[in-house]
Amino acid sequence: MIEIKNLKKVYNDVTVVDIPHLTIAKGESVGLVGNNGAGKTTLFRMILDLIRPESGEIRSNGEVVAGHENWKTYTASYLDEGFLIDYLTPEEYLYFVGGLHQQNRAQVDETLAALGDFFNGEILNRGKYIRDLSKGNQCKVGVASCLLQNPQLLMLDEPFANIDPSTQFRLKNMLKDANKSKGITTIVSSHDLNHITDVCDRILLMEKGVIIKDIATNSSTLSELEDYFGVGQTLGSVPVAGIDEEENH
Structure with missing residues (x-):
C-alpha cells in the first residue's frame, strides 16, 4: 500500500528523515516508535503530502502522493x-x-x-x-x-497521549477491530511501548530520522524495546520486513 524510496527531509542543514526504502503492505498494522526528534511526525506529514521532501518519493497504492489526489479518498488521519x-x-x-x-x-x-x-x-x-x-x-x-x-488507510500520531486509561483501552480495541475485522491498514505512532506493541503487528524503531529496526511483534518485543530505550542497548537480532537486506548492514 505504501512504498517509500530514497526519502530525505532536511531542516537547517540537518537531515531529519532519511529512509532509503520502506514498504507497508495493505492490511498491516504498523507502530512507529522513537524518542522526541526521531522524525516520526515529519514522516507522517510527508506521507500525507503536508510537507515535501528534499528528495525521494512516497507512493500510496502505486500513485505518487505528492501533487496527486486519489489517495485522499481512502486515507484518514489525525495528527493533532x-x-x-x-x-x-x-x-x-x-x-x-x-x-x-x-x-x-x-x-x-x-x-x-x-x-x-x-x-x-x-x-x-x-x-x-x-x-x-x-x-x-x-x-x-x-x-x-x-x-x-x-478508510483503507488510517494514520494516528500519538493518539494515546492525552486520553484517560479507560479510553486508551477502548481505543486499542477499536484499532485492533479496524485492522483485524475490517482490513484497514493502520499506522500509529506512540511513546507508550505497551500500547503500541499490543496494537501493532510490526514496529518501526526510528532514531534521528532513520529506521534502525523493523520488528515483527512477538512476545519479547516489548521487553526488547524497554531495554533499548531504558539503557540504550542495541536490539538483538530480529526479523526485518520491508527494508532491503543490504540496508541493514
Missing part, C-alpha cells in the same frame, strides 16, 4: 488538533466530515452511537465548541472523524 475545525461543535464537525463522504445525518448518527463508550458521555450534546474541549476529548473527535470515513 490542527486537523479539526475548532469553532464548530463536535456534532457540527462530524456531520460535516460525514457529508464530505456522502453520508447523511442518520448514517453519521449510527456510527456515533457505536462510539458511545469511547466518547464516555463527554463529547456529544455538551454545548461546547471543539476549541473548548480538553486535548484528550479533541483527540476523540479526531479519531471519530477518521472512522466515519471508512
Whole structure:
C-alpha cells in the first residue's frame, strides 16, 4: 500500500528523515516508535503530502502522493488538533466530515452511537465548541472523524497521549477491530511501548530520522524495546520486513 524510496527531509542543514526504502503492505498494522526528534511526525506529514521532501518519493497504492489526489479518498488521519475545525461543535464537525463522504445525518448518527463508550458521555450534546474541549476529548473527535470515513488507510500520531486509561483501552480495541475485522491498514505512532506493541503487528524503531529496526511483534518485543530505550542497548537480532537486506548492514 505504501512504498517509500530514497526519502530525505532536511531542516537547517540537518537531515531529519532519511529512509532509503520502506514498504507497508495493505492490511498491516504498523507502530512507529522513537524518542522526541526521531522524525516520526515529519514522516507522517510527508506521507500525507503536508510537507515535501528534499528528495525521494512516497507512493500510496502505486500513485505518487505528492501533487496527486486519489489517495485522499481512502486515507484518514489525525495528527493533532490542527486537523479539526475548532469553532464548530463536535456534532457540527462530524456531520460535516460525514457529508464530505456522502453520508447523511442518520448514517453519521449510527456510527456515533457505536462510539458511545469511547466518547464516555463527554463529547456529544455538551454545548461546547471543539476549541473548548480538553486535548484528550479533541483527540476523540479526531479519531471519530477518521472512522466515519471508512478508510483503507488510517494514520494516528500519538493518539494515546492525552486520553484517560479507560479510553486508551477502548481505543486499542477499536484499532485492533479496524485492522483485524475490517482490513484497514493502520499506522500509529506512540511513546507508550505497551500500547503500541499490543496494537501493532510490526514496529518501526526510528532514531534521528532513520529506521534502525523493523520488528515483527512477538512476545519479547516489548521487553526488547524497554531495554533499548531504558539503557540504550542495541536490539538483538530480529526479523526485518520491508527494508532491503543490504540496508541493514
